[in-house]
Amino acid sequence: MLPFLLIQTRADDPVAADELRSTTELGGFAPGELTTLRLDRALAAGGPAPDWAAVLAGHSGVIVGGSPFNSSDPEESKSGLQLAVEAELGRLLDVVMARDVPFLGACYGIGTLGLHQGARVDSTYGEPAGAVTLHVTEAGRQDPLLAGVAPWFTAFVGHKEAIRTLPEDAVVLVAGEACPVQMFRIGAHQYATQFHPELDVDGLLYRLEIYADHGYYDPAEAEELFARVRTATVSEPRKVLANFRRRYARG
Template sequence: MKPFLILQLRPEAEASDDEYAAFLAKGGLDAADTVRFRLEQEDIPADLNLDDYSGVIVGGGPGCVSDAPEDKPPLEAKIEAAILDLMPQITQRDMPFMGCCYGIGVLGAHLNAEVSKRQYGEDVGTTHCHLTQDGARDPLLAGAPTDFHAFVGHKEALQELPEGCVHLLASPTCPYQMVRFGQNVYATQFHPEADSDGFETRIRIYKHKGYFPPEDAQRLIDMCRAADVHVPERILRNFVRRYGG
């Protein structure tokens, strides 16, 4: 099969490496099945040809697309611009795409929907996802129960369903947990690759990034370790199986 293009936005090497390992493990991929770009270290090549890839997977990151340009650290602004520059090709071609957490903000911003911190931010932990009618019919959610838990932690969120998108998953605290644009462009607010070990790593790395009071880190780690979160990884595996050929 053609490789999957994995684009990562995390400036911290440990967080980036852990996320990449999770994409491989939960997606059923080998490193040879992927082409990885850490965008804090390298640019997307100007001659990148999406025909060379089975699909594109975008990971999470500490940035927010809704932050004012003057408030973004230069590295985060550079990474965000690189992803946004690629989105017109992805949506116009209806390229298989899976945007995880930060990726739903990128997709929403590209489609001119409101992405902001006005409401629907979720504390680090788990959220209760519920299939919509469209979600129950979507191939990436095949085999998923009507209700399940997923790991989240985000300051901004979609405030509306972007034009051209189908609403697949909702939660009481954040209505747009998963959407699809066209037939093949997907984005989740939660982390489909995350498990308790991975979230412990992120809690430790990001405990001074404003997601939670630093003194709450151990409590959050204990909560995540006690959580039953297994369904979201099926979504990532279904994405790889559907588009990997």
């Protein structure tokens, strides 16, 4: 089987390693079935830009994980590295869409895919870190990536920006009360989620500790938040990741 590619844009090595761990475990990837590209690191090193057509030809599909970057931040506030990462992800998606490559963006990935396709992304529907209740839409009930997912389920979120409006050809698959667009599809094989299908309890607690000063929650409420996370039952979101692997694995 050709491996899947996990594109990461996290400067913190331990967080990137844990993201790889949780994605591998929750998605059911066997050894060798998930490779990584630390895109921020590659760009910071000053190497050549990836040949995305060649890269994608050697992979079954692409997963873009979370990030400390916010796509909707004012351009003048973005670092040179963030701008370079965004430009490369735009080039990647040009190839993904042109060649109909399977794509799954999680959290940061929803804004990346959404902006590329003409969505409006801003801070209107940001959500503090924690567990929320979501529901599968009528269209979602027919989608293979949501096969076996309960109609209502609990998922982990934590984001400063979100989709405000989608282009007309996008299909909303999962919705929430505080953040209406929690998962959508563009075309037949390009998906994005606002919630985290790749996060388990240990992974979220670890990220909350590392990003305590990044504005995802009030540090004064940390103890209460951590307690709520530890008691949350979050079993359904990982099925999206596993369904993506099963559906698009190719030799």
